Amino acid sequence: xxxxxxxxxxxxxxxxxxxxxxxxxxxxxxxxxxxxxxxxxxxxxxxxxxxxxxxxxxxxxxxxxxxxxxxxxxxxxxxxxxxxxxxxxxxxxxxxxxxxxxxxxxxxxxxxxxxxxxxxxxxxxxxxxxxxxxxxxxxxxxxxxxxxxxxxxxxxxxxxxxxxxxxxxxxxxxxxxxxxxxxxxxxxxxxxxxxxxxxxxxxxxxxxxxxxxxxxxxxxxxxxxx
Amino acid sequence: xxxxxxxxxxxxxxxxxxxxxxxxxxxxxxxxxxxxxxxxxxxxxxxxxxxxxxxxxxxxxxxxxxxxxxxxxxxxxxxxxxxxxxxxxxxxxxxxxxxxxxxxxxxxxxxxxxxxxxxxxxxxxxxxxxxxxxxxxxxxxxxxxx
Numbered sequence: 001x002x003x004x005x006x007x008x009x010x011x012x013x014x015x016x017x018x019x020x021x022x023x024x025x026x027x028x029x030x031x032x033x034x035x036x037x038x039x040x041x042x043x044x045x046x047x048x049x050x051x052x053x054x055x056x057x058x059x060x061x062x063x064x065x066x067x068x069x070x071x072x073x074x075x076x077x078x079x080x081x082x083x084x085x086x087x088x089x090x091x092x093x094x095x096x097x098x099x100x101x102x103x104x105x106x107x108x109x110x111x112x113x114x115x116x117x118x119x120x121x122x123x124x125x126x127x128x129x130x131x132x133x134x135x136x137x138x139x140x141x142x143x144x145x146x147x148x149x150x151x152x153x154x155x156x157x158x159x160x161x162x163x164x165x166x167x168x169x170x171x172x173x174x175x176x177x178x179x180x181x182x183x184x185x186x187x188x189x190x191x192x193x194x195x196x197x198x199x200x201x202x203x204x205x206x207x208x209x210x211x212x213x214x215x216x217x218x219x220x221x222x223x224x225x226x
Numbered sequence: 227x228x229x230x231x232x233x234x235x236x237x238x239x240x241x242x243x244x245x246x247x248x249x250x251x252x253x254x255x256x257x258x259x260x261x262x263x264x265x266x267x268x269x270x271x272x273x274x275x276x277x278x279x280x281x282x283x284x285x286x287x288x289x290x291x292x293x294x295x296x297x298x299x300x301x302x303x304x305x306x307x308x309x310x311x312x313x314x315x316x317x318x319x320x321x322x323x324x325x326x327x328x329x330x331x332x333x334x335x336x337x338x339x340x341x342x343x344x345x346x347x348x349x350x351x352x353x354x355x356x357x358x359x360x361x362x363x364x365x366x367x368x369x370x371x372x
Contacts, residue, residue, distance in 0.1 A: 063250030208300045212273035218328035223252035
């Protein structure tokens, strides 16, 4: 699951990959091939059917048009929340939690004291997040996100709304953190999209500065892989 | 210790392994092609989002061509033992990688051989080997259940 979920995954993709791995007929096929097949199945059976006609007009976005690639423009919430590399979660005072990502060295503040976003507050790339505990789970709700691109290669509107649920779990390889994110957006999604991601506990890892991004001066459009 | 109290006590630092993808690979590099050049390192920058190496390569006509080699970022390289000193200016190296579609003298790193024969590579093949070993074990367990 970890490799399939490097960016994100869904139950549809996980089930498909497990079925492929359990089939003895696939024992000689390289894992990367099975992973590609499961990802395509996930795209065709789960993601694409949930996109609205408006979102399908530009779907799938060409990776050569990524503003992060062309202009070193940091990612918005719909990419950042499931970015590769590290995630550091740290309590900041009594009323907030900080999410710090290795990718882009990005920071999100989650307000834990029940405050609401003011209507006058302008939207931003990473939005406005409030959180609370549900037993052992940290639940973060985010709105107020400027329109942008998603990790599943669609556009989204400023009506994007995300509920992230972080839970810890033990595995034979050590502690893990599982994210289940429920994404809604009336402009781009006909029904909620539920995506998952997994991180492994890595206490000695350090987030290094992200200060040497250089825009790529020439790209090839129309390549199929992200 | 609950998740909440753990958060209060220490930072929760996790890594999602296996990716170096700050941006699309295929939009910039051609993974169907491989190129190899030999030259002298003029700079190695161990930075994010991608480490970069500059290399002076002398062609057959005696002209020096300045190559740029793009690597994974610091996290991916650190996980397989790389540091800022892994490649030093002045070293003569042979580097192999995937050429850029539309940027001359630029490649994405795959393998580097130093003058003493030592080899540097990323961790991707080792990770895939580990996954394939897990698959073989999974198949063995499945056969035992039959």
